[in-house]
Amino acid sequence: MKAAIESFAAKINFPLDNIFVMDGSKRSAKANAFFSGIGKKKKIVLYDTLIKNHSTEELVAVLAHEVGHFKKKHIIWSYLLSIIQIFFTLFILSLMVFNKDLSIALGGSLQAIHLNLLAFGILFSPISGITGLLMSLYSRKNEFEADAYARQTYSGKALTDALKKLSVDSLSNLYPHPLYVFFRYSHPPLLKRLKAIQSVR
Ligand SMILES: [Zn+2]
Structure with missing residues:
Protein backbone atom coordinates (compact mmCIF):
# COMPACT_ATOMS: atom_id res chain seq x y z
CA MET A 1 0.00 0.00 0.00
CA LYS A 2 2.84 2.34 0.89
CA ALA A 3 4.49 1.62 -2.45
CA ALA A 4 1.23 2.31 -4.31
CA ILE A 5 0.82 5.66 -2.55
CA GLU A 6 4.43 6.61 -3.20
CA SER A 7 4.30 5.72 -6.86
CA PHE A 8 1.07 7.74 -7.29
CA ALA A 9 2.66 10.72 -5.48
CA ALA A 10 5.71 10.52 -7.75
CA LYS A 11 3.53 10.33 -10.86
CA ILE A 12 1.69 13.57 -10.09
CA ASN A 13 4.65 15.38 -8.49
CA PHE A 14 3.10 15.50 -5.05
CA PRO A 15 5.70 16.53 -2.44
CA LEU A 16 5.14 13.52 -0.17
CA ASP A 17 7.21 13.55 3.00
CA ASN A 18 5.71 10.77 5.07
CA ILE A 19 2.66 8.55 5.52
CA PHE A 20 0.99 8.07 8.90
CA VAL A 21 -1.80 5.86 10.16
CA MET A 22 -4.11 7.30 12.79
CA ASP A 23 -6.05 5.14 15.25
CA GLY A 24 -9.36 6.75 14.31
CA SER A 25 -11.20 3.55 15.24
CA LYS A 26 -10.68 4.39 18.92
CA ARG A 27 -13.03 7.35 18.55
CA SER A 28 -15.42 6.57 15.74
CA ALA A 29 -16.26 4.15 12.94
CA LYS A 30 -15.93 6.96 10.39
CA ALA A 31 -13.21 6.53 7.76
CA ASN A 32 -11.14 9.48 6.65
CA ALA A 33 -7.86 10.60 5.11
CA PHE A 34 -6.15 13.96 4.96
CA PHE A 35 -2.80 15.50 4.44
CA SER A 36 -1.10 18.32 6.25
CA GLY A 37 2.05 20.37 6.02
CA ILE A 38 2.98 23.59 4.29
CA GLY A 39 5.18 23.85 1.22
CA LYS A 40 7.33 20.98 0.00
CA LYS A 41 6.79 18.50 2.83
CA LYS A 42 3.34 16.97 2.95
CA LYS A 43 2.30 14.29 5.38
CA ILE A 44 -0.51 11.94 4.47
CA VAL A 45 -2.62 10.65 7.34
CA LEU A 46 -4.88 7.64 6.89
CA TYR A 47 -7.45 6.47 9.42
CA ASP A 48 -7.03 2.79 10.30
CA THR A 49 -10.77 2.43 9.55
CA LEU A 50 -10.12 3.51 5.95
CA ILE A 51 -7.33 0.96 5.56
CA LYS A 52 -9.42 -1.81 7.07
CA ASN A 53 -12.43 -1.33 4.81
CA HIS A 54 -10.82 -0.43 1.49
CA SER A 55 -8.56 -2.04 -1.08
CA THR A 56 -5.24 -0.41 -1.95
CA GLU A 57 -6.69 0.93 -5.23
CA GLU A 58 -9.65 2.48 -3.43
CA LEU A 59 -7.37 4.05 -0.87
CA VAL A 60 -5.13 5.64 -3.49
CA ALA A 61 -8.27 6.87 -5.31
CA VAL A 62 -9.46 8.59 -2.11
CA LEU A 63 -6.03 10.18 -1.75
CA ALA A 64 -6.10 11.21 -5.42
CA HIS A 65 -9.38 13.02 -4.69
CA GLU A 66 -7.79 14.86 -1.76
CA VAL A 67 -4.72 15.70 -3.84
CA GLY A 68 -7.17 17.06 -6.45
CA HIS A 69 -8.39 19.62 -3.88
CA PHE A 70 -4.79 20.62 -3.33
CA LYS A 71 -3.76 20.80 -7.00
CA LYS A 72 -6.86 22.74 -8.01
CA LYS A 73 -6.11 25.25 -5.22
ZN1 LIG B 1 -13.52 16.32 -1.40
Whole structure:
Protein backbone atom coordinates (compact mmCIF):
# COMPACT_ATOMS: atom_id res chain seq x y z
CA MET A 1 0.00 0.00 0.00
CA LYS A 2 2.84 2.34 0.89
CA ALA A 3 4.49 1.62 -2.45
CA ALA A 4 1.23 2.31 -4.31
CA ILE A 5 0.82 5.66 -2.55
CA GLU A 6 4.43 6.61 -3.20
CA SER A 7 4.30 5.72 -6.86
CA PHE A 8 1.07 7.74 -7.29
CA ALA A 9 2.66 10.72 -5.48
CA ALA A 10 5.71 10.52 -7.75
CA LYS A 11 3.53 10.33 -10.86
CA ILE A 12 1.69 13.57 -10.09
CA ASN A 13 4.65 15.38 -8.49
CA PHE A 14 3.10 15.50 -5.05
CA PRO A 15 5.70 16.53 -2.44
CA LEU A 16 5.14 13.52 -0.17
CA ASP A 17 7.21 13.55 3.00
CA ASN A 18 5.71 10.77 5.07
CA ILE A 19 2.66 8.55 5.52
CA PHE A 20 0.99 8.07 8.90
CA VAL A 21 -1.80 5.86 10.16
CA MET A 22 -4.11 7.30 12.79
CA ASP A 23 -6.05 5.14 15.25
CA GLY A 24 -9.36 6.75 14.31
CA SER A 25 -11.20 3.55 15.24
CA LYS A 26 -10.68 4.39 18.92
CA ARG A 27 -13.03 7.35 18.55
CA SER A 28 -15.42 6.57 15.74
CA ALA A 29 -16.26 4.15 12.94
CA LYS A 30 -15.93 6.96 10.39
CA ALA A 31 -13.21 6.53 7.76
CA ASN A 32 -11.14 9.48 6.65
CA ALA A 33 -7.86 10.60 5.11
CA PHE A 34 -6.15 13.96 4.96
CA PHE A 35 -2.80 15.50 4.44
CA SER A 36 -1.10 18.32 6.25
CA GLY A 37 2.05 20.37 6.02
CA ILE A 38 2.98 23.59 4.29
CA GLY A 39 5.18 23.85 1.22
CA LYS A 40 7.33 20.98 0.00
CA LYS A 41 6.79 18.50 2.83
CA LYS A 42 3.34 16.97 2.95
CA LYS A 43 2.30 14.29 5.38
CA ILE A 44 -0.51 11.94 4.47
CA VAL A 45 -2.62 10.65 7.34
CA LEU A 46 -4.88 7.64 6.89
CA TYR A 47 -7.45 6.47 9.42
CA ASP A 48 -7.03 2.79 10.30
CA THR A 49 -10.77 2.43 9.55
CA LEU A 50 -10.12 3.51 5.95
CA ILE A 51 -7.33 0.96 5.56
CA LYS A 52 -9.42 -1.81 7.07
CA ASN A 53 -12.43 -1.33 4.81
CA HIS A 54 -10.82 -0.43 1.49
CA SER A 55 -8.56 -2.04 -1.08
CA THR A 56 -5.24 -0.41 -1.95
CA GLU A 57 -6.69 0.93 -5.23
CA GLU A 58 -9.65 2.48 -3.43
CA LEU A 59 -7.37 4.05 -0.87
CA VAL A 60 -5.13 5.64 -3.49
CA ALA A 61 -8.27 6.87 -5.31
CA VAL A 62 -9.46 8.59 -2.11
CA LEU A 63 -6.03 10.18 -1.75
CA ALA A 64 -6.10 11.21 -5.42
CA HIS A 65 -9.38 13.02 -4.69
CA GLU A 66 -7.79 14.86 -1.76
CA VAL A 67 -4.72 15.70 -3.84
CA GLY A 68 -7.17 17.06 -6.45
CA HIS A 69 -8.39 19.62 -3.88
CA PHE A 70 -4.79 20.62 -3.33
CA LYS A 71 -3.76 20.80 -7.00
CA LYS A 72 -6.86 22.74 -8.01
CA LYS A 73 -6.11 25.25 -5.22
CA HIS A 74 -9.39 24.57 -3.40
CA ILE A 75 -7.70 24.50 -0.02
CA ILE A 76 -6.07 27.90 -0.27
CA TRP A 77 -9.27 29.43 -1.73
CA SER A 78 -11.50 28.00 1.00
CA TYR A 79 -9.10 29.44 3.51
CA LEU A 80 -9.15 32.89 1.89
CA LEU A 81 -12.94 32.82 1.55
CA SER A 82 -13.41 32.02 5.22
CA ILE A 83 -11.11 34.91 6.17
CA ILE A 84 -13.18 37.23 3.96
CA GLN A 85 -16.31 35.88 5.62
CA ILE A 86 -14.92 36.68 9.07
CA PHE A 87 -14.02 40.23 8.03
CA PHE A 88 -17.46 40.71 6.52
CA THR A 89 -19.13 39.48 9.74
CA LEU A 90 -17.00 41.80 11.87
CA PHE A 91 -17.76 44.70 9.53
CA ILE A 92 -21.53 44.20 9.92
CA LEU A 93 -21.03 43.87 13.67
CA SER A 94 -19.07 47.14 13.76
CA LEU A 95 -21.97 48.91 12.02
CA MET A 96 -24.46 47.65 14.56
CA VAL A 97 -22.78 47.41 17.92
CA PHE A 98 -22.60 51.16 18.73
CA ASN A 99 -25.79 52.12 16.93
CA LYS A 100 -28.09 54.09 19.24
CA ASP A 101 -31.14 53.87 16.95
CA LEU A 102 -31.00 50.10 17.08
CA SER A 103 -31.02 50.09 20.90
CA ILE A 104 -34.01 52.42 20.94
CA ALA A 105 -35.83 50.30 18.35
CA LEU A 106 -35.46 47.34 20.67
CA GLY A 107 -37.00 49.26 23.59
CA GLY A 108 -33.90 50.76 25.19
CA SER A 109 -33.74 54.40 26.27
CA LEU A 110 -30.07 54.91 25.41
CA GLN A 111 -27.31 53.20 23.44
CA ALA A 112 -26.98 49.66 24.86
CA ILE A 113 -24.35 47.32 23.50
CA HIS A 114 -26.05 44.21 24.87
CA LEU A 115 -29.30 45.09 23.03
CA ASN A 116 -27.32 45.71 19.86
CA LEU A 117 -25.60 42.34 20.18
CA LEU A 118 -29.05 40.78 20.42
CA ALA A 119 -30.12 42.65 17.27
CA PHE A 120 -26.98 41.46 15.51
CA GLY A 121 -27.74 37.85 16.43
CA ILE A 122 -31.24 38.13 14.97
CA LEU A 123 -30.41 40.14 11.85
CA PHE A 124 -27.24 38.31 10.95
CA SER A 125 -28.81 34.86 10.60
CA PRO A 126 -30.40 35.57 7.16
CA ILE A 127 -27.07 37.00 5.96
CA SER A 128 -25.13 33.98 7.19
CA GLY A 129 -27.76 31.79 5.54
CA ILE A 130 -26.85 33.35 2.20
CA THR A 131 -23.07 33.18 2.70
CA GLY A 132 -23.45 29.57 3.88
CA LEU A 133 -25.40 28.76 0.74
CA LEU A 134 -22.70 30.29 -1.46
CA MET A 135 -19.99 28.36 0.36
CA SER A 136 -21.91 25.09 -0.11
CA LEU A 137 -22.30 25.80 -3.83
CA TYR A 138 -18.58 26.43 -4.08
CA SER A 139 -17.77 23.32 -2.05
CA ARG A 140 -19.96 21.07 -4.22
CA LYS A 141 -18.30 22.41 -7.38
CA ASN A 142 -14.91 21.59 -5.82
CA GLU A 143 -15.97 18.04 -5.01
CA PHE A 144 -16.82 17.40 -8.66
CA GLU A 145 -13.45 18.82 -9.71
CA ALA A 146 -11.54 16.70 -7.19
CA ASP A 147 -13.42 13.58 -8.37
CA ALA A 148 -12.53 14.43 -11.97
CA TYR A 149 -8.90 14.87 -10.96
CA ALA A 150 -8.84 11.42 -9.30
CA ARG A 151 -10.50 9.93 -12.37
CA GLN A 152 -7.95 11.50 -14.73
CA THR A 153 -4.80 10.83 -12.73
CA TYR A 154 -5.70 7.49 -11.18
CA SER A 155 -8.90 5.49 -11.60
CA GLY A 156 -12.58 6.30 -11.86
CA LYS A 157 -13.49 2.70 -11.09
CA ALA A 158 -11.53 2.63 -7.81
CA LEU A 159 -12.95 6.00 -6.77
CA THR A 160 -16.48 4.80 -7.55
CA ASP A 161 -15.98 1.69 -5.39
CA ALA A 162 -14.52 3.76 -2.55
CA LEU A 163 -17.32 6.33 -2.63
CA LYS A 164 -19.95 3.60 -2.54
CA LYS A 165 -18.36 2.03 0.53
CA LEU A 166 -17.91 5.38 2.27
CA SER A 167 -21.53 6.21 1.54
CA VAL A 168 -22.72 2.92 3.06
CA ASP A 169 -20.54 3.44 6.14
CA SER A 170 -21.81 6.97 6.73
CA LEU A 171 -25.45 5.91 6.09
CA SER A 172 -25.88 8.73 3.59
CA ASN A 173 -29.20 9.39 1.93
CA LEU A 174 -29.19 8.14 -1.68
CA TYR A 175 -32.13 10.29 -2.75
CA PRO A 176 -32.01 13.56 -0.80
CA HIS A 177 -34.50 16.24 -1.86
CA PRO A 178 -32.82 18.51 -4.45
CA LEU A 179 -33.84 21.65 -2.56
CA TYR A 180 -32.36 20.30 0.64
CA VAL A 181 -29.16 19.49 -1.25
CA PHE A 182 -29.10 22.99 -2.73
CA PHE A 183 -29.27 24.70 0.64
CA ARG A 184 -27.47 22.31 2.92
CA TYR A 185 -25.09 19.85 1.25
CA SER A 186 -21.37 20.61 1.19
CA HIS A 187 -20.84 17.47 -0.93
CA PRO A 188 -22.96 16.46 -3.92
CA PRO A 189 -25.15 13.36 -3.35
CA LEU A 190 -23.46 10.03 -4.16
CA LEU A 191 -25.41 9.21 -7.34
CA LYS A 192 -24.62 12.62 -8.87
CA ARG A 193 -20.93 12.11 -8.14
CA LEU A 194 -20.89 8.62 -9.63
CA LYS A 195 -22.64 9.87 -12.75
CA ALA A 196 -20.16 12.72 -13.11
CA ILE A 197 -17.19 10.36 -12.70
CA GLN A 198 -18.55 8.14 -15.47
CA SER A 199 -19.00 11.06 -17.83
CA VAL A 200 -15.45 12.43 -17.42
CA ARG A 201 -13.21 11.42 -20.29
ZN1 LIG B 1 -13.52 16.32 -1.40
